[in-house]
Amino acid sequence: MVTSLPNSPVESAVSLRGVAKSFNGVVALDDLEVIAPDGRITVLLGPNGAGKTTAIRIVTGAMSPDGGTVRTLGLDPATDGEEVRRACGVVSAKPALYDRLSGTDNLRYAAELHGVDERIIDARIHAAAGRFGISHALDAQVGGFSTGMKTRLALARSVLHEPRLLLFDEPTSGLDPESAQAVLQLIREMTDDGHTVVMCTHHLVEAEGLADHVVVLDAGTDLVSGRPEDLIRRYWPEDRVDVATEGGAPLDDLAVIAGVRRTEPLTAGVRVVLEDPSVTPDVVEALVRAGHRVTRIVPHEPTLEELYFAVRRSSRDLGESLPEEVGR
Numbered sequence: 001m002v003t004s005l006p007n008s009p010v011e012s013a014v015s016l017r018g019v020a021k022s023f024n025g026v027v028a029l030d031d032l033e034v035i036a037p038d039g040r041i042t043v044l045l046g047p048n049g050a051g052k053t054t055a056i057r058i059v060t061g062a063m064s065p066d067g068g069t070v071r072t073l074g075l076d077p078a079t080d081g082e083e084v085r086r087a088c089g090v091v092s093a094k095p096a097l098y099d100r101l102s103g104t105d106n107l108r109y110a111a112e113l114h115g116v117d118e119r120i121i122d123a124r125i126h127a128a129a130g131r132f133g134i135s136h137a138l139d140a141q142v143g144g145f146s147t148g149m150k151t152r153l154a155l156a157r158s159v160l161h162e163p164r165l166l167l168f169d170e171p172t173s174g175l176d177p178e179s180a181q182a183v184l185q186l187i188r189e190m191t192d193d194g195h196t197v198v199m200c201t202h203h204l205v206e207a208e209g210l211a212d213h214v215v216v217l218d219a220g221t222d223l224v225s226g227r228p229e230d231l232i233r234r235y236w237p238e239d240r241v242d243v244a245t246e247g248g249a250p251l252d253d254l255a256v257i258a259g260v261r262r263t264e265p266l267t268a269g270v271r272v273v274l275e276d277p278s279v280t281p282d283v284v285e286a287l288v289r290a291g292h293r294v295t296r297i298v299p300h301e302p303t304l305e306e307l308y309f310a311v312r313r314s315s316r317d318l319g320e321s322l323p324e325e326v327g328r
Helices: 052-060 081-086 105-113 118-131 147-158 177-192 228-235 254-255 279-287 304-321
Strands: 012-023 026-037 043-045 067-072 086-093 165-169 196-201 213-218 222-226 239-246 262-264 269-274 291-301
Touching: 012 052, 012 196, 026 052, 026 081, 026 196, 026 213, 043 177, 052 086, 052 165, 052 196, 081 086, 081 304, 086 147, 086 177, 105 118, 105 147, 105 279, 118 147, 147 177, 165 177, 177 196, 213 304, 222 228, 222 304, 228 304, 239 279, 254 262, 262 279, 269 279, 279 291
Parallel strands: 026 222, 043 196, 043 213, 086 165, 165 196
Antiparallel strands: 012 026, 012 067, 213 222, 239 269, 239 291, 262 269
């Protein structure tokens, strides 16, 4: 069960439109737009300094924008800050924990701060610790926890008050690969319980397969946003397959196959650009008939990492092609 707000449900759990923020004349956010669908995982992708952490702070009302509109679960953090923060669970890149207290005492203190009913605090602590696999360590001082255990404790702390919106800023920072994978799996499971997750990361592999919605940021503004599959199709509108072959007749006749747009020779084989992947068996059949031995078929399935660099490259090329006064 998650926190229920008076005007829920909302189509977008987070809506930042035209948001600007500067610090001592240095622009952190510039006309930023971020829309996070309710009940989904939205991942903010971008290099260090892109404005991801600042955006998260503005979502909770911990920081006020210089301009633009902010809505968190349908509320304005500027006027409904307390209500917004009660509905949010936050895990920062370096969560502040009390090293001299036990895991239980850290969680109990957080629960009391969030106003959790004293009668159910123990049950909430037990449930959260079990969910994140730290029940066995609750009696130990947190100062002795590994980085992975501290992250799990911070995650458990973030859900004690049953928030509706979870905001994670680089949640796998400093974790070994196995611990990072476990944390990401736990984050995915949270949306099954009705939570909305907004996560910041510059580790592209982490977002692969996790993000329902992505926003690519750079220099404080959004470059593109949408579902990964839609963005990939925008940048790679054609399907292609690389076929490795040995021997056989020339491959020029592949272009006559219905559904084949064009071919490109490779060192040992051919790249075939298709109207639809379903044409692939026809291509293989034609190659075999021509006497080729097909040794490997590799369809091109762009990754989120490829998408990220394609977006940044496209943005950079556009900026360089504009007149100076327009590109600013």
